[in-house]
Amino acid sequence: MAFFVDNNFSLVAARLGILPEELEQLQYDQGEEIDDDGRRIRYYLIFGNDNPEDIMDRIDGLQGNTFHFPPDLFSGDEDPSWYEDFLADYRPEEPFEVFSDAAADLWHVLNSTPSEVKERQAFQRMVFLQFISLMEAYLSDRLIKIVMSDSSKLIALIGAVPELRNQTAKLIELAKDPERPAKVAKGYLQRASFHDVSFVDGVYKAVLNAGIFIDNSHEHFLNHLVELRHHCVHRNGRNHEGADIDYKDIDPVHVSEAVNAVVNKVEKAYAHYDLAKFFGGTSP
Template identity: 35%
Template sequence: MPSAKEAMWDAHSTEVSFDCQHPNCDHIVYGEVEFVTFDVSAENVSDGHGFSRFKTACQECSTEYTLNALSFATGTEVKVEGYPDLRVDYEFDDYGYEEFLANYEPDNPFATFMVARVELLNLLQIPSPFPALPFYRMMFLAHVSMLEAYLSDSLLLAIASDTQALLALGETISEKKKYTLTEIAANPNFVYDTVKAALQDRSVHPNEVGEKYFKQVFKQTIFRTDETRTYFRKMTEIRHDCTHRNGLTREGVQHHFDRGTIEEFAERVNQLVGHVENIRNGR
């Protein structure tokens, strides 16, 4: 039966995030760990556990952290060494979502974005039966989601038709893993499928990480100005607060949302997408 070490070869990576623990830093740390599934065929429960370890660092203060992932029969747990009670956010689905992603091919990211944009802006014109703050927070997250989907699908379309872009992005995000000649020969789309899966394991945030991906693929930044880069970096941090702390900062301060802030954010998102469209179309 496979041991825990042998099970590690079935791993794939996924993004994790947590609050930086440096006393003078309030930023979010992003990293990746290899997730391993529990081997249900193991004779002993302990033999079925998978384990992976990964090092990452805060992009703001450079504090280093070690992440450990351990799979159980009930799921996978991720901990930061030295901080056993620190909440680590991640997504891991072992029930068919990988197959869906493997078969997914984006069609027209810009058209999809525009339809979603119109629908969301129309919602702002309708009196909401929900309390104002939760409604506008939901609207903020919806705009973030459609922006991240647009960015990810734009990268997928680019690497599907540009070998140089595919290889450049692969050097940035693919796992440092050895493959056999048999594995490579068995799939004529091996490189594309591998890079595609690695990209889909990550959220393409409009921050330094997403900017790095676009620089690899398009040789240009997604931000027109430093102010735009700073703005969307802040919005990415607010996204984290809304998703994982119900809109509260680490200090417990509630982020404010109203119709005006959503309309402003929607326009900034629209401008960013317009800029990226110009890059995609070579203008």
């Protein structure tokens, strides 16, 4: 059996036409088809029936519940430029509106919570991952929109991230492409792990002079949710010892409150920045 997704996660997501954080929400089986001579014909994903419809509807090329990938997709033989074009052309919409609409849809879905224990736990994991993904998408898109439209914030971002700050470029390269720093920074943010909340907090402090945590207890809870996210994505809701997670910890009310606190704190800082920028004052 071929387990190709984890090592090619962003590539698989882009091939499906969705974002990596959306792929994380989906349940699927993965494999490969081999002919009689032992040659790989293609890879495939078979999606479950209970995946979020708004994500599944955007996957072009599904045959029933199955999506096929060419056999050379992950070997380096296929031209990867389409994926770079996908990222380069991606433009976030208004992040807060997208988050609010998606969160409202999610609460509507919660009205259909199954009653049987195993089904309810699977459903609760799916909803939990969706809440975390909404937060990640918001934090990523909000930051991208800020640094792509404000050179001073782009400089702040680059100064705060060693991987960007320590890059070297020849003067002739910058002269030929003055937009290169912004392109590199955007590409970095699109590939960054926004569930690394401590990293994200530091970046937002550098760019907006405001972190994402309300207080120490909020920070502790979010880091705990990140760990639970890992257990849900990679271990189907079991911890390192193989025991089921405590489902009280991913109660939708508590999770949504923690996520909303992040978004509202960032939006408040962004509104202050945007207002100061509009009136020509000194932004944070």
